[in-house]
Amino acid sequence: MKRTVAKLVIVTMAATALVGMVAGPAGAKTKCPKGTTAVAEKNSKGKKVKVCKATTPVLVKVGETDTAHMYMTLDVASVPAGLVTFTVENEGVKVHELIVLDTDIAAADLPVNAAKDRVLDEKAYNPLGEAEDIEPGASGTLTVALSPGHYALICNIKGHVRMLMISDLTVT
Numbered sequence: 001m002k003r004t005v006a007k008l009v010i011v012t013m014a015a016t017a018l019v020g021m022v023a024g025p026a027g028a029k030t031k032c033p034k035g036t037t038a039v040a041e042k043n044s045k046g047k048k049v050k051v052c053k054a055t056t057p058v059l060v061k062v063g064e065t066d067t068a069h070m071y072m073t074l075d076v077a078s079v080p081a082g083l084v085t086f087t088v089e090n091e092g093v094k095v096h097e098l099i100v101l102d103t104d105i106a107a108a109d110l111p112v113n114a115a116k117d118r119v120l121d122e123k124a125y126n127p128l129g130e131a132e133d134i135e136p137g138a139s140g141t142l143t144v145a146l147s148p149g150h151y152a153l154i155c156n157i158k159g160h161v162r163m164l165m166i167s168d169l170t171v172t
């Protein structure tokens with residue numbers, strides 16, 4: 001199934017406190033209201049500007065259960081189409097990441113390359129964006145525009161998909 005997804009991706013790797021900050025007219029930082037997030041858009045003159053847009057929040061918790069198991073849990077199984085902001089809280093002791101793949105394939109069915117111990121060809125599954133290098137105790141955010149369908153969420157650091165850092169999200 002071919003879907004058109006707006007190329008609208010914001011990755012904020014800064015501390016959570018900085019999430020949603022937008023440069024105001026005087027260059028001052030302005031916080032977006034609750035329930036909205038800063039999104040880059042082109043104005044009528046083709047200039048890139050940041051605007052606060054309504055977004056659906058999804059809380060993603062990641063970490064390690066034991067030496068052989070990890071987790072990636074979402075607070076919802078489905079969200080309405082539109083802008084979705086993932087906030088990824090790393091509760092573990094290792095660095096993790098979140099990659100959102102626009103694919104009908106269930107996350108558990110994504111092929112893991114045995115030698116590399118990760119999903120080799122992320123591009124084959126239409127990656128929409130990622131929140132990378134989330135340190136233990138830190139959080140990262142990722143805002144993407146999602147159309148109805150299935151999305152697979154993974155942490156593709158070596159070994160982590162095999163240890164179940166995977167999740168599925170349905171967009172209605």
Ligand SMILES: [Cu+2]
Binds near residue numbers: 096097160165
């Ligand atoms: Cu991980």
